[in-house]
Amino acid sequence: MSDTVRTLNTAGMAPTKQVQCWSDALTDLCGRFDVDPMEASSLEARINFTTVSRLKLCQIEASQHRITHTASRVRASDHPYVKILFQTHGVSYFEQxxxxxxxxxxxxxxxxxxxxxxxxxPSFTRHEVVIVPQELLKERGFRPGKMSACKLSARTGTGRIAYDFVHAAFGEATKLSASSAVGVADSLIDILLLPLREADMVFDRVGPEAMYVRAQAFIREHLRDPELSIDQISTALGCTKRYLHMLFSERGVTVSDYIWRARLQNCRQELETQAGKTITDVAFSWGFSSSSHFSRVFRKCFGIVPSAVHKAQHGGLSSDIS
Structure with missing residues (x-):
């Protein structure tokens, strides 16, 4: 299962304790900050937070305050995150x-x-936040050294879709299996980046990260094709096989392993959610051509046989392969 939802509420604490607890909570999430309630006599703040794979999801509300990450504290290695904030109540002023x-x-x-x-x-605010490790964004063509703060609308279009997905993911986070959480996190990052891609703010179109993103997209689009291969990918992208091997090996995986892992993740998801399909139907629909090979690599990847997932999800229904 995914992480539980944890809560911190400063209500009822002494004012100095409120500020310290709020500062500690922010530090645990994404780095050290100075917290100032400004002219207020107290800091009434509440945060609910959870994780989905390596993403941190937060729902935050607070009375008037200022948070500051000062230049003297800046060490990128201590704050390797991009924060995506959706304002839902009140007004805030950001400076960077x-x-x-x-x-x-x-x-x-x-x-x-x-x-x-x-x-x-300056007054009560409420917002929902996704804290994303920069390393996850680099895989998708993100250039951390070149990003400027970017304000977008979450009222319509891709911004609204991104917000709705974040809100739904937070609500369902505790119900996700570990493998499902990985898939949800990957989808969530891709959806969050849609409005940023439209703004053309942070992506390299010609470098190795861009080529890796294009390779990932091509693989996802052709994952059900049993003939999918590095030859097909390199031809479609107009690059050499050696270059593709380099792109994936730098991220600790071979092209072939990436393809099979992606197929296995999709197979497991279908076994968990689609009762009308047999295990063989699922395996063959995702590019496997041998039932025995599918069962063997599925067990190697997840530590259980496909039939165990199928039976657990569908009340012991019989399956055609183990």
């Missing part, structure tokens, strides 16, 4: 690298946590 951005309900703000910044909320 001389830029000043007003954040209203319905706005989405994406920014690099490793750069010094300040967020001022």
């Amino acid at each position: 690298n001389g830029r000043h951005i007003e954040i209203l309900p319905g706005d989405c703000l994406a920014y690099d946590v490793s750069c010094a910044h300040t967020i001022v909320s």
